[in-house]
Amino acid sequence: MVSVFLVLTLAGFVQAAEHVHSHTMTPEMHRQHMAMDLTQKEWTACRKSLSAGDFAAAGASLLLLQKAAGELEEFQPHRNAQRMEDFRKQAQSFILNLSDLGKAIGERDKARTQSLSRTIEKGCTQCHGAFR
Numbered sequence: 354m355v356s357v358f359l360v361l362t363l364a365g366f367v368q369a370a371e372h373v374h375s376h377t378m379t380p381e382m383h384r385q386h387m388a389m390d391l392t393q394k395e396w397t398a399c400r401k402s403l404s405a406g407d408f409a410a411a412g413a414s415l416l417l418l419q420k421a422a423g424e425l426e427e428f429q430p431h432r433n434a435q436r437m438e439d440f441r442k443q444a445q446s447f448i449l450n451l452s453d454l455g456k457a458i459g460e461r462d463k464a465r466t467q468s469l470s471r472t473i474e475k476g477c478t479q480c481h482g483a484f485r
């Protein structure tokens with residue numbers, strides 16, 4: 354009798370755990386969080402290097418950022434998920450702006466890196482405003 358009770362209790366725990374899990378983090382959600390965490394980290398590093406005038410370090414951070422941001426093309430946003438067309442457009446222009454920034458860094462064009470940084474920053478805010 355005690356063991357039946359135990360088994361039922363355990364089964365209840367497992368079910369509860371699975372329930373919580375499926376609502377907090379599916380594998381693709383986890384991927385998206387990881388990609389955005391990296392995006393955030395490398396973007397901060399890139400901006401810091403740019404304001405210190407360290408183009409080489411900025412370029413290295415940007416490469417990592419581009420790799421992480423490339424995942425945006427596979428994202429399934431949870432909010433406004435029906436607006437995929439708009440999401441893809443924003444992801445693509447964000448990725449293009451990153452590659453323009455890469456060129457400006459290569460040319461050590463400080464003014465252009467500054468204006469592109471502002472555009473990129475707006476891209477984060479705009480996309481989050483609709484889809485995060």
Ligand code: HEC
Pocket residue numbers: 382385386387389390392393396425428430431440443444445447473474476477478480481484485
């Ligand atoms: C094209 C859309 C888009 C762009 C551009 C974008 N993000 Fe995101 N971001 C998202 C979405 C969607 C989420 C929510 C992800 C989820 O819940 O799975 C998110 C979540 C985040 C998070 C939270 C991560 C977490 O653990 O949930 C951070 C931090 C973040 N973004 C930083 C940035 C930064 C910094 C930039 C710009 C340099 C940026 N993002 C650009 C779509 C975007």
